[in-house]
Amino acid sequence: MSRPALPLEPDAEQLDAMTRAVGDFAVAQVASLADQPSFDLDGADAVAASFREPAPERGRPLGELLERLRPAIAKSYNAAGPGYLAYIPGGGVYSAALAGLIASATNRYTGVTEPAPALVQIEASVTEWLCSLMGLPEGALGLLTSGGSLSNFSAIVAARHERLGEDFRDGTLYYSEETHYCVAKAARLAGFPRDSLRELPTDERFRLQPDALETAIREDRARGRRPFLVVANVGTTNTGAIDPLVPLREIADANGMWLHADAAYGGFFRLAPGGRELLSGIEACDSITLDPHKGLFMPYGIGALVVRDGQALARAHRESADYVQDVSRHGSLGFADLSPELSRDFRGLRVWLPIQLHGLAAFREQLGEKLALARWAHEQLAADPRFDLVDEPQLSMVAFRLRAPQADADRLGAELLRRVNERRRVFLSSTRLRGRYALRICVLSFRTHADRVRDAVVALKEEAAALV
Ligand SMILES: Cc1ncc(COP(=O)(O)O)c(C=O)c1O
Numbered sequence: 001m002s003r004p005a006l007p008l009e010p011d012a013e014q015l016d017a018m019t020r021a022v023g024d025f026a027v028a029q030v031a032s033l034a035d036q037p038s039f040d041l042d043g044a045d046a047v048a049a050s051f052r053e054p055a056p057e058r059g060r061p062l063g064e065l066l067e068r069l070r071p072a073i074a075k076s077y078n079a080a081g082p083g084y085l086a087y088i089p090g091g092g093v094y095s096a097a098l099a100g101l102i103a104s105a106t107n108r109y110t111g112v113t114e115p116a117p118a119l120v121q122i123e124a125s126v127t128e129w130l131c132s133l134m135g136l137p138e139g140a141l142g143l144l145t146s147g148g149s150l151s152n153f154s155a156i157v158a159a160r161h162e163r164l165g166e167d168f169r170d171g172t173l174y175y176s177e178e179t180h181y182c183v184a185k186a187a188r189l190a191g192f193p194r195d196s197l198r199e200l201p202t203d204e205r206f207r208l209q210p211d212a213l214e215t216a217i218r219e220d221r222a223r224g225r226r227p228f229l230v231v232a233n234v235g236t237t238n239t240g241a242i243d244p245l246v247p248l249r250e251i252a253d254a255n256g257m258w259l260h261a262d263a264a265y266g267g268f269f270r271l272a273p274g275g276r277e278l279l280s281g282i283e284a285c286d287s288i289t290l291d292p293h294k295g296l297f298m299p300y301g302i303g304a305l306v307v308r309d310g311q312a313l314a315r316a317h318r319e320s321a322d323y324v325q326d327v328s329r330h331g332s333l334g335f336a337d338l339s340p341e342l343s344r345d346f347r348g349l350r351v352w353l354p355i356q357l358h359g360l361a362a363f364r365e366q367l368g369e370k371l372a373l374a375r376w377a378h379e380q381l382a383a384d385p386r387f388d389l390v391d392e393p394q395l396s397m398v399a400f401r402l403r404a405p406q407a408d409a410d411r412l413g414a415e416l417l418r419r420v421n422e423r424r425r426v427f428l429s430s431t432r433l434r435g436r437y438a439l440r441i442c443v444l445s446f447r448t449h450a451d452r453v454r455d456a457v458v459a460l461k462e463e464a465a466a467l468v
Contacts (some may be wrong), residue, residue, distance in 0.1 A: 007059055018062055019101075025066045029073065030094055033447065036074070037424035038083035044075035077427055082447040085456055086429035088237060088265050090291075091445035092299035099353035100299070103346035110346045112334035114327035120334065123348020129355070130290060131306045133271060134263075135283030141310020143338045144292075144302060144347045148264030149182035151289035151305035154317070154339055156183075156190045156229065158287065158307060159258035161316035163228035172220045174198045175231035176208035178238055183231050183262060196225075205391050206241035206433070208232065210251060217255055229258045234282055235266020238431050238440070239390060240397035242266060245281025252286075261285040264303070265444075266395050268295025271360065272367035278395075286312075292351055296363060297446040302347050313338040366446045370396040373443045373453045380457045386464040390438055398441045399433060404468055412467055413437040419463040426456040 010018065051072065078084060080092045109115040110123060127142030145151045156173070164171045171192065175183055177199050187197055198220070200212045217227045230252050232243040245261070252259040261267070261282055267290040270279045282288060290304040307313050310333075318337045320328065336342045355363075374396040381387045381400050390399040404412040417430050417439055430439050441456055 021062055021066065025069075026094075026097065030080075033078065033081040036078050036081055038081060038427040039077045039421065039424065040075055041077075042075070047071045047075045080445075080447070082445060082449065082452045083424075083426040083455070084445055085441045085443060085448065085453075086427045088291075088294050088442055089445040089448070090293045090295075090300070091297040091447050092293075093297050093354045093358070093446065095354040095357050096298045096302075096350040099349040099351075100345075102353075103349045108346065109343070110348070111336045111342045111344055112324070112327045113332050114334075119346060119349070122352050123335070123346065126348045126351045126355070127304065127306065130304055134267065134288050134290070134306055135270070135276070136288075136306055136308050139310060140306060140308050141313055141333070141338065142304055142306040143313065143335060144304050144351065145339065146301055146347075147293065147303035148180070148262070148289050148291045149186065149303075150340075151264070151291075151303045152180075152183050152231075152260075152262055153186035153189055154305050154313065155260045155287040155289060155307070156186050156231075158312045158316040159229045159260060160190055160192075162309075162312050163256070163258050164226060168192075168226075168228075169196075170224065170226050171228045172196050172198055172225045173229040173231065174200060174213055174216060174227065176200050176202050176206075176233060176236075176243060178202050178206045178208075178236040178241060179231060179233055180237050180262060180264070202241070205394070206236060206239050208243040208248065210244060210247040213248065213251055217251070217257075221255075227255055227257055229260060231260045231262055232285070233266075234261045234263035234279055234288075235269070235395050235397075237265060238433060238438075239399045240266065240393060240395035240442075241391070242279065242394050245279075245285065249281060249284045258286045259284075261288045264289050264291040265294055267291075268363070269367055269371065269395055271364045272371055273364065275367070294444060295367065296351065296354075297366070297444075298350060298354070301345075302350055310338075369449070370443045373448070373450060374398050374441070376450070377441055377443070377453050377457055381460065384461055384464070386461070386468055390433055396443045399431070399438050400440075401436065401438050402464055402468060410437040413439060416460070416463055416467055419467070420456070420459045423455075423459050426452060426459065428456065 108119050110120050113120045130142045131140040160168050173187055184197055198216050200216060201209055203209050220227050230248055232245055232248050234242055249259055267288060269275050287307045292298040292302040292304055293300050314333050314337050317339055374393040378393050378398045382389045386403055388401045388403055402413050402416050417428060421427055428439055428441055
């Protein structure tokens with residue numbers, strides 16, 4: 001049999017050349033992030049259209065392909081740059097990308113323990129660090145997921161399994177109206193129809209009201225339902241509100257319910273100076289969603305779930321089969337035993353390498369700076385009579401409105417956002433709070449410092465002055 005040509009297997013010299021080309025490309029991208037516009041979608045549709053093509057039968061040179069990527073990257077929100085203050089930023093520390101290269105290039109199997117015990121331990125150590133950073137006791141276990149949505153999903157499945165058993169159709173779960181929509185999505189995927197979901201009112205600072213929770217639980221019980229889960233926010237997406245964890249824990253305990261914290265945005269602020277007091281009560285939750293691709297500044301695709309009784313995750317997810325008997329001997333729980341996934345990328349290395357390389361102190365310092373920057377932006381805008389501040393920052397987020405007649409408020413708010421973003425130094429996003437248009441600044445990237453937050457504040461003040 002004739003041997004095929006081997007384009008899939010370049011020799012060491014070619015590999016080196018390819019890696020250098022990609023390295024040069026990536027470094028040039030990252031080194032210019034601060035000078036790139038905060039967003040640029042001019043002509044983005046045409047660039048997108050240029051990628052609609054059949055798969056080529058023959059390969060093309062790497063250099064040519066990297067050149068094609070350049071405009072595709074440029075025509076986007078610069079979500080990795082210092083001016084990205086929209087939605088929930090993260091940034092993407094470069095060392096995590098290097099770890100991703102190593103993980104993919106070595107391509108070892110980490111779904112179960114037996115094929116690569118030490119690599120699996122690297123990821124297990126990362127999740128042990130996360131459990132301990134959140135103050136969870138011995139017996140807790142964690143899992144790296146693809147993001148907060150999947151973490152919330154596995155948490156709901158674990159809570160359902162522990163508190164309701166196999167027949168769970170009469171179960172009900174509770175969360176505030178400010179909760180991220182992925183919680184409702186996860187609950188539906190976990191088998192709960194919409195009429196099992198209770199969305200509860202918040203107080204003037206957008207926090208779940210314990211009284212409303214107690215009333216809803218009581219009413220459901222009276223109707224023969226089984227309340228089993230409270231999802232608390234540790235940093236809502238709209239304003240960064242933190243639900244009152246201590247009273248929620250008491251209510252959950254009194255009713256035999258699971259308390260899950262969606263701390264996808266806020267959880268890592270526990271590392272900042274004063275963070276334990278700020279997030280007091282998180283350590284008493286049954287499970288916590290964390291997003292390293294937010295508060296640990298990792299590249300997209302790294303979420304986490306930590307669970308107080310780690311075995312609960314295994315009880316909810318574990319399955320077995322004869323064809324895995326050779327890899328089931330190690331005894332310890334593999335990631336496949338704790339999650340919906342079997343084969344998966346080795347995301348542990350993408351967190352392990354940055355933490356080993358930079359140390360936790362670097363992350364603590366950054367998170368402290370973000371809290372201070374948000375407070376500073378809040379003070380600056382609060383001192384300007386053109387703005388109404390929605391709340392004091394509970395974390396690193398500032399939500400505000402332009403003071404304008406009710407009839408014009410939405411239009412003028414949207415126009416202010418457009419003008420500020422159009423300067424292309426910063427990129428902000430908007431939302432609706434109690435039905436009314438609001439703008440928000442979310443400071444979370446490790447690349448965002450005082451100069452860029454100052455640019456945002458100056459742009460807002462100047463454009464507001466021009467508008468009203
Ligand atoms: C509070 C909160 N929970 C969950 C999510 C969903 O996380 P992911 O996008 O990682 O799935 C987000 C996303 O912004 C969030 O802000």
